[in-house]
Amino acid sequence: MLTVHAAPLVLPVGAAPVAQGAVAVEGDRIVALGPYDEVVAAHPAARVRTWPGVITPGLRQWHGLWLLTRCYHPDPREADALGDQPLWGEAFERLSGEMDATRWAGSVRRGLQQMLRYGTTHLAGRFNDPAVRTAVARSGLTEVPVVGAPGILLGEPGLDPFMEGYDLPGSVHGPLTVGSRADLAVFDVPDEEALNASGAEPCVATVLGGRLVYRRR
Structure with missing residues (x-):
């Protein structure tokens, strides 16, 4: 149509x-x-x-690899205990030790859904984890390689592609x-x-x- x-x-x-x-x-x-x-x-x-x-x-999300492999995206039912923002660093390490494949796959799917809420259509990263690779392929988002400094995490990983200070030309695919x-x-x-x-x-x-x-x- x-x-x-x-x-x-x-x-x-x-x-x-x-x-x-x-x-x-x-x-x-x-x-x-x-x-x-x-x-x-x-x-x-x-x-x-x-x-x-x-x-x-x-938009292009430079933190795709971090957000999908080193962050946990809480289920809305976990919001009272875990909040509604991606968990990374020590919080992620604590959770990863008790995470089964089903819970991990759910986190990846929620992360991809959240990216769409920020206008993301492309994400940087080479996704070797099978669950992540499959979820990205099914989502329709386009994987693009990390090239140079923009792929380096300079601060806290975030869902907003503008967060590193890029303007519109620097943030689009x-x-x-x-x-x-x-x-x-x-x-x-x-x-x-x-x-x-x-x-x-x-x-x-x-x-x-x-x-x-x-x-x-």
């Missing part, structure tokens, strides 16, 4: 922003990008999803272009400056290979 994603501002990265813009998606590909009126006129039969804020490329895979993120902010200041917390939707995989309620 052909779907048009529209927002007050589209930030393709590597090209000029498009006010009152739209991205048309068919299957897992972007087939058009430009002003809303032009995109809809060219695809009159498309379903239209209207979003607040800005549409950007999906690549630009939005016609013909590229339809990996999009939507943030409820007015412009790129506000997005750089807020980070990925205001994410309202993530589109992965053309599929809407996260929508904030």
Whole structure:
């Protein structure tokens, strides 16, 4: 099905922003990008999803390896005892000694689901753990190699791809272009400056290979 994603501002990265813009998606590909009126006129039969804020490329999570192999993502039923943030360091070491395969697989799945809530479509890492490798493949997220310093954990691992101080161009997987895979993120902010200041917390939707995989309620 052909779907048009529209927002007050589209930030393709590597090209000029498009006010009152739209991205048309068919299957897992972007087939058009430009002003809303032009995109809809060219695809009159498309379903239209209207979003607040800005549409950007999906983000790249540099801490993928840490978040999925050295962190525990608590089940909501464990929130009273463990909280709702990834546990790492000594807390993770204490838990890992009592973790069976089922509990570990659940943590990995929850970690991937949380990444989608932050507009993540790509994650860095070479995943050798079978449970992690299988979960990543099933999620549809794209694994990319760790290259250079950005793959080094400089502080506490976090789910927000902006947390290391990267701006939007430094946080996306690549630009939005016609013909590229339809990996999009939507943030409820007015412009790129506000997005750089807020980070990925205001994410309202993530589109992965053309599929809407996260929508904030």
